[in-house]
Amino acid sequence: MLLSAGRAVLKLSAPYRHGFAGSPDDLRDQAVLARFKGATVISTTTRWRRWAAVGAWLCLIAAGGALAYLIGERTGIRALQQGTLHRLDIYSTSLRSELSRYEYLPQVVALSPDVLDLLRAPTHRTLQLEANVYLETVNAHAQASAVYVMDTTGLTLAASNWNQPGSSFVDMNFSYRPYFKDAVRGMPGRFYGIGTVSREPGYYFSHGIVDGNRQLGVATVKVNLDKLDAAWSRSTDKVLAIDGNGVVFLASEAAWKFRALRPLSSETLQQLAQTRQYTEAGALRPIDMREHRPLSGGNAMVVQLNADGPRRSATQEPFGPDYLLDSRPVEGTDWKLIILSDMKPVHAIARTSAVGTAFALVFLTLLVLYIQQRRRIVHQRLAAREALQGAYDELEQMVQVRTEALSHANEHLQTEITERQRAEDILKSTLDDLVQTGKMAVLGQMSAGITHELNQPLAALRTLSANAVVFLERGHTEQVDLNLRTICDLTDRMGQITSQLKKFARRSTVQLQSVALADTVADALFLLNQRIRQERIALSQEIEPGLRALCEGNRLEQVLVNLLVNAFDATASAGVDPRCVRVVARSTPDGVVLEVHDNGTGIAPEVMPRLFEPFFTTKEQGLGLGLGLAISAGIVRDFGGLLRAARSDLGGAVFSVTLRKAEERTDHD
Incomplete structure (x- = not known):
């Protein structure tokens, strides 16, 4: 017998297939067929029993949820009714108290x-x-x-x-x-x-x-009595008072006043017309209210209402949510005080009870199934223990074979561990070498930067000292005194430049302050004044008055000197005449921009991506180390700004330094 996809396929002998029986093979086939039919009947019966059990259990869960809903609703109604009766006492007492004030x-x-x-x-x-x-x-x-x-x-x-x-x-x-x-x-x-x-x-x-x-x-x-309406309107309940004819004359809902809870008879309407009781109120339209279901004991009931009027068609669904209606007669009158409480909290409690009960029953079902599964697992474990006992001898042999294999694998693993440790030692040594190399590169970059930054002040010192000698020979003591004071300032500035060496070695917090850009530009041009005169460079300035930036004046002056020197070199290598350089400082929506324009050779597109890399230069060998722009870019980044390069309208290049305005504040302030 072959089983495939849940269906049984029998391979019977030829005589049985043709309706003959009697040989041993025929008898065997008949027995197999009988067992197959019995198994099929048992399997079908078991399947139907399982489905019946599932259906019965689902019905039990639904019935339990419905019962819990009814019990929860009854409990919620009882609690709501207790509060309603208390509030009815209060409303009735206030109404009776208001009337008793004027009886005498x-x-x-x-x-x-x-x-x-x-x-x-x-x-x-x-x-x-x-x-x-x-x-x-x-x-x-x-x-x-x-x-x-x-x-x-x-x-x-x-x-x-x-x-x-x-x-x-x-x-x-x-x-x-x-x-x-x-x-x-x-x-x-x-x-x-x-x-x-x-x-x-x-x-x-x-x-x-x-x-x-x-x-x-x-x-x-x-x-x-209208002030009672105002007090009732602030309540969450719907409160109304009706007379003996069922006409609402006091209500928390203004639209319900002078409407009837039920259609009035012709005799009642005739009597009201004679007494002119509600002559000015109109037709006394009824409030469409229907009793949803009565409650045992007292005057309470669950109602549904449509305060907008009667239904216009049979298919219309005008009625809103359920309300708990409770009433109480007003002593000394034919009036009745009615309170309508929203049943939504009651329904919420009932739904919670139903859902909780359903979940409890589902949990109980899962618990029963879990217990049955555990019992089945226990039986399976007992059977498996017997099977394991039978396979123990075979397992011993397999363990012996595996032990030998593991011994070989362990030896191979020890070899790999030794090689891995050797590789880690080599890697650690290589990393130490790389760290030392990086330190040497940084020190070399800083030394080159210090040398580059001190060249210009040294040249200015030489120029000023030479001029001082000439002025001294001529007897111009005031100019000599001015040059000596300037030399002192440059010496102090060179001391400040060398003090930056520690900042290159270990980064410190940048102390930003308000700096006048006009003063910084003037100081930088003063350092380069001799070269400007000697090389006859046409220098122009466009400095916006009163412009201040958030930076360090000394380091910004270093950046500006680097950019001006690069501009002078670019105009010299281009061989243009005149050699034009323009310094622009202006305010933009992004902050403050300081620009250096030249009419030199410009910047090639293939050079632009590497322009600010350390040790990259387009100058001839020996004329530059390739550190000026890299250092300048780093200084500007410390200010929270940006250094960019582009093509200038003068024909050469323009380097733009974007900084924040002095009025802004940062975490460094």
Whole structure:
């Protein structure tokens, strides 16, 4: 039997393939086929059992996650509801406290002699004025919206807003209001509605005014409750108060005011029209709210709402997230206080519980699989131990053979180690030689640089001393004194130049300072003044006044002398007449640029890449060491600047030194 890619292929004898049986080969083939069929059936059954187990376990994980979600949601709702009930107590207490402040006021007004006198003589103007002033004073202290008195027909005789044209209640009839009807019948009147005169909503307290057994009129106080809206709007909850008809008259959301939680019946709408309770509020559009699911116990439920209005089509999805709705009646009224809390935190807790449970079940599954795998490994190890015991003798022979091979390899490795150590010793010696060679090269470069830098001051000293002798013979003592002072300065400067030797040997921190470029150019030209006169070099200067750079004046002077000497040599080798050299110092957006132009031979393109290499020179042998530009470039780099070469507009070369302006600051300052 051959197995290939999970499929069994049988090679049967010819008689069996033709339907004959009886020979030993035929019997053998039948047994093989029977075993193959049994194995196939067992393999298929095992596979289906495994898939069934996986499916059952996935269902268990899903069920566990769903159960954990429900438990987490129930726990979150319980915690949210506890906080909601506490806040409902606070809102209800504040609302009731606001109302209780004015309940006594109509009774106080009913006892006023000014009011009683006016009701006994309603047409007396003086009594009406006195009553108006009294009500205005009472309202100023009570800070209500309005206080007014009506006769038994509902006509207002006096009001606190009597002197407010257009909004005065005087001579207005409110007999259609329920609070008037209740007070006339001898009961305290309580009513919330929108004023037909002021167009402002308010809560009305009324009390009958009697004289003995005779009903004289009704005293009414109107209170504005809008400040409760402002306090509720700062809460994270959605708070609203509804009347007995389900109309919202106070809400933390301004768009919900004077809208109904449910569609109003025609009888209710007719009653509201008669009392003119919400005449100015419009059509009392309902808030599209649906009960998502009730909660056991209390008045709480989970709702979904769409404050923008009813759905326009069956396919529209206007409802937003879930809210926990809890309500509480307001004592002494037919009102109900409702609070809507966002269920997003509850859902987050539930999702966390579900995900945590699912992960726990997955971990448990992996743990069970791990244990089973460990048990399988233990069985495999026991079987492997028996196999290893059987192969031990063969392994002993192999170890002996390998030991001999390792001995030869060890001898070869020892030889390689000895050769490697010898190579490392040679490498170390070579590195020491290279380091010594590098030191000698640096010392040679520094010595050549010092020699190159001292030539020009020595020449100037010789010139000044010779001139001093001539001036002394002529009796020009002032000029002799000037030359001697200049010689002293040059001597000090030569001392400063030689002091740079230690800086070449060990780099020190560069001390940058503000340097006037005009003074530096003047000092450099002074050192070269004799050569300029002798060789009749046409030197021009374009120095921007007041230009200062951040560098060291002495070392910048060395760079400038090197560049000027190279320019003089270039004009001499070119054989031009006149030999022109121009020094330019100007300010640019990048900093300060100092340029030296000449009309010499210029710089060949193939020379440009190696121009600043040490010991590279285009001069004839013996005329230069090739260190001037390399040293100058190093000095400029120490300043944080850049030395570049290009073709000049004079026809030769131009060397540009770019430095920072003196106003800038660096870490070296």
